[in-house]
Amino acid sequence: MPDTITLEVARYRPGTDASPRVQEYEVPLREEWAVLDGLNYIKDRLDGTLSFRWSCRMGICGSCGMTVNGDPALTCGTFLADYAPGPVRVEPLANFPVVRDLVVQIDDFLRKLPTVKPWLVREDEPGVEDGEFRQTPAELAEYTQYSMCINCLLCYAACPVYGLEPDFLGPAAIALAQRYNLDSRDQGAHQRLDLLATAAGVWACTYVGECTTACPKGVDPAGAIQRYKLTAATRTLWSVLMPWGAR
Incomplete structure (x- = not known):
């Protein structure tokens, strides 16, 4: 298994960006890391401007729902190793207006x-x-x-x-x-x-x-x-x- 995996993350600021775009990030590929861990790694280490929701990391709060490789999923319970060698595309949930990046209006x-x-x-x-x-x-x-x-x-x-x-x-x-x-x-x-x-x-x-x-x-x-x-x-x-x- 490789040491890293590429996350293709949707970026969009309504009112500022003309249309959504995809930005690539390399994050560590660890067996125990969920997609949410990869996003937090980006937020903490690579790009503090990335916006997304999360709270409990235990599949209880429901706030970290996003689209992962085309399927709606809780990113706290969706593991990077299952998508190796990648890439993994992370987008906001479909059918909702986008507030910013991966955050949707509910x-x-x-x-x-x-x-x-x-x-x-x-x-x-x-x-x-x-x-x-x-x-x-x-x-x-x-x-x-x-x-x-x-x-x-x-x-x-x-x-x-x-x-x-x-x-x-x-x-x-x-x-x-x-x-x-x-x-x-x-x-x-x-x-x-x-x-x-x-x-x-x-x-x-x-x-x-x-x-x-x-x-x-x-x-x-x-x-x-x-x-x-x-x-x-x-x-x-x-x-x-x-x-x-x-x-």
Whole structure:
């Protein structure tokens, strides 16, 4: 294995640069180094002007998501040795405006996320003295997979529908909504229905499945979307055939 590897890093300053460009850097190739380590080496040793996001380095915060050799990935969990002898191209996540270099603007996601009410909605809120909301292991298993989302937005970068339809809620927001729809303690599923069962919600998804492929936590947002399509279709059919049941 060679001692170094080339990182081809996208550089872009909107308002200053006419278009994005690629700059090459040679970084040490060590078996234990992730792509993020290579970027930090560039930032600390070679070029302090390089901009990118990162925080925990443990695959938990989701902030270091970038495009590595064409695929959305967490750079803290993507290892340079897997790309030897290189080069490795690092670019910002697709489908988002670039703030600078590898940093993207996620305002659209942050605006859409609260609209699906990704929290427990209760129509009756008993007091502490009334005891706990107990769940069986089976009830917990219903939503556990969808609760693993870390908002890294790799699924949005991988989603061709989101790239073409900016009104689409997107895979992570819908998966998180489904996480609460399936929670036995939640009473807000009917409140989310009007937003999720729309052309900008689950019906926009064409089931390419790239969101699930890109997810580093096994959330399966494509599965969550298809599961909710069935729920929405069943409720619609029920309201047509037995309208008094919808009241």
